[in-house]
Amino acid sequence: MYNFVFDPQNLSLEDEFAFNCYKGISCFNRCCYDVKLVLPPYDFLRLRMALNLEVKDFIQKYGELYLGEVTQLPVISININPHTFACPFLKEEEGCLVYKDRPSSCRLYPLARFITKNEEGKNQEVFKIIRETHCKGHYEKRVIKIKDYLEEQGLRPYLYYNDLWGEVILKRQKFSNTPLTGEILDLIFLMAYDLPTFKEKLKEDYGEDFFSKDLETSEEELLEKSLIYIRDKLLTEENLFL
Ligand code: SF4
Ligand code: SF4
Numbered sequence: 001m002y003n004f005v006f007d008p009q010n011l012s013l014e015d016e017f018a019f020n021c022y023k024g025i026s027c028f029n030r031c032c033y034d035v036k037l038v039l040p041p042y043d044f045l046r047l048r049m050a051l052n053l054e055v056k057d058f059i060q061k062y063g064e065l066y067l068g069e070v071t072q073l074p075v076i077s078i079n080i081n082p083h084t085f086a087c088p089f090l091k092e093e094e095g096c097l098v099y100k101d102r103p104s105s106c107r108l109y110p111l112a113r114f115i116t117k118n119e120e121g122k123n124q125e126v127f128k129i130i131r132e133t134h135c136k137g138h139y140e141k142r143v144i145k146i147k148d149y150l151e152e153q154g155l156r157p158y159l160y161y162n163d164l165w166g167e168v169i170l171k172r173q174k175f176s177n178t179p180l181t182g183e184i185l186d187l188i189f190l191m192a193y194d195l196p197t198f199k200e201k202l203k204e205d206y207g208e209d210f211f212s213k214d215l216e217t218s219e220e221e222l223l224e225k226s227l228i229y230i231r232d233k234l235l236t237e238e239n240l241f242l
Helices: 041-051 055-062 104-108 146-152 156-174 182-193 195-204 219-234
Strands: 016-018 037-039 063-067 074-078 111-117 123-131 143-145
Touching: 016 146, 037 041, 037 104, 041 055, 041 104, 041 156, 041 182, 041 219, 055 063, 074 182, 104 111, 104 156, 111 156, 143 146, 146 156, 156 219, 182 195, 182 219, 195 219
Parallel strands: none
Antiparallel strands: 016 143, 037 074, 063 074, 111 123
8 A cells, every 4th residue: 555656747847736835734744754864965964064963963863874775875864753753853833843954855845856868868857746645735726836846945955965966876876786895985974974074084184186175165065075076086996896
């Protein structure tokens, strides 16, 4: 028995859909129970900074760190409350306590986003609507273009970083039969999820691609550079087949 279904149509940025979600709707917060929140690096960074927690403290308090089964890349997910099945950031009457920095999957819902290639071989975004019986937002009268919904939900930076991380995953999948060495794995974790420790390591050795000015940049900027480095310099045939 499926508890959600996708609408059959593929939608583009210019397409419209009917949806609204607001405090006071009869299903308010229902979507914050029994959720599996996996945090890509930018989602993790935003939440960790909003909560002002160190990496290890965040993981200890709210999450779980493990290696992806196929890719062997690090994954951080949020543990739901084992008694109520609620997301740990949900306060029943108030709603989401981390709303300004909520994860991308919470922002995107009820949409699912896929990247496909168009006829010219360029990436294009395709969307599908997810329907779950508990979500009453679909019966609201408001009609909104997908591109405006993404803006409204503050998704653009999230999607940019998630796509970069997606490219890292794709690159890794090409060589998924070759295990990563402990050294490369540690570095990927630091660069993707633990930039404060990565900055400390940089002070000891900048290597060829990082410079003292990288210590001064924001963690968001350093994350962008780090994900590109993992994709282009770390996950290369030379590195993986040493
Ligand atoms: S992070 Fe916020 S919006 Fe997302 S599931 Fe948790 S409480 Fe709900
Ligand atoms: S309308 Fe849907 S997304 Fe909004 S609170 Fe209700 S269940 Fe959650």
